[in-house]
Amino acid sequence: MIQRHPGDPDNDSPGIQVFDAASDDDLLRIGWRLGVSGVRLCAGCAGFAAVLANLLALSGPPPQVPALEKILFIACGSVNPVTRRQLDYAEQAGFPRFRLLPEEKLLPEWLESRDCAVKVKYWYKTATQKGVCILDTNDPPGGPDAKAVAAERGLDLQQVRIRISHTLGQLMRRLLDNGLEATLMCTGGDTLLALMRAVNVTELTPVCELDTGVVLTHFTYQRKNHYIISKSGGFGEADLLCRLAKLTGAGTMQKEDISCLRNTI
The missing domain is CATH 3.40.980.20 (Four-carbon acid sugar kinase, nucleotide binding domain)
Structure with missing residues (x-):
């Protein structure tokens, strides 16, 4: 396992890479660098999930709220x-x-x-x-x-x-x-x-x-x-x-x- 500073992925190193983040900007930078480096499997906190959703650039109509029970x-x-x-x-x-x-x-x-x-x-x-x-x-x-x-x-x-x-x-x-x-x-x-x-x-x-x-x-x-x-x-x-x-x-x-x-x- 290799621990790295924010936004510094390394495709040449095998195994699991761990990134420290102290701010939302760090999370955004890490996510962007991971994306352009070709990494496809990530895990992280809820804050990283929010960043990742934007980086994935998913398209399509927004989901609709269905008719729900009124209780x-x-x-x-x-x-x-x-x-x-x-x-x-x-x-x-x-x-x-x-x-x-x-x-x-x-x-x-x-x-x-x-x-x-x-x-x-x-x-x-x-x-x-x-x-x-x-x-x-x-x-x-x-x-x-x-x-x-x-x-x-x-x-x-x-x-x-x-x-x-x-x-x-x-x-x-x-x-x-x-x-x-x-x-x-x-x-x-x-x-x-x-x-x-x-x-x-x-x-x-x-x-x-x-x-x-x-x-x-x-x-x-x-x-x-x-x-x-x-x-x-x-x-x-x-x-x-x-x-x-x-x-x-x-x-x-x-x-x-x-x-x-x-x-x-």
Whole structure:
């Protein structure tokens, strides 16, 4: 492996070449030099992907947003402050928001309980009546602490992360099994992967980018096509969820009562 300064590819050296970048200009210079040098296999960060998209000079009509289900069901497995601000913003705008308790998201036996079955039905009813619904795994301020429950059970951070994402994926599958017809949204890569595993899906078909870092894809489950919006926890402005709700036509609340839906998409 050869490590090089920004923008200095070398076709005569075999193996993997690693390039350091300290700015967007560095990324652009590296990408351009790699392109003209004939390199065809690259890997990098999200910032490099943005540069690479322009360097590829792809042509063709822009992708079109298909007709989406007018229910937006959001499953949040991200603890990123950016995502939490988006959730708070949407909740203040009137989005129903349900937070999983520590025992619910950490203990596998809860998934088999009557309480879980009752709550899944209630979330389904809320989503169909309101048109929007948030299922959140973040602890509420001043509420029960998942870290304390994890410590009591001897769970380390990795086990906590896996259990929470697994629970969220299973809950989303049960909502689909109950007949939920919605545009789904997953925040956090673990959440998306957990849902795919829960419904035994191994591939997603990309459709288009709805916002910076916010991608629309679809998958087939039980012979039905489902659209899903996904994003990393750190992407998006505070009003992102509200703008996505307006884009999909989700929500039964009056727009004049939802300030964040004004002057948006």
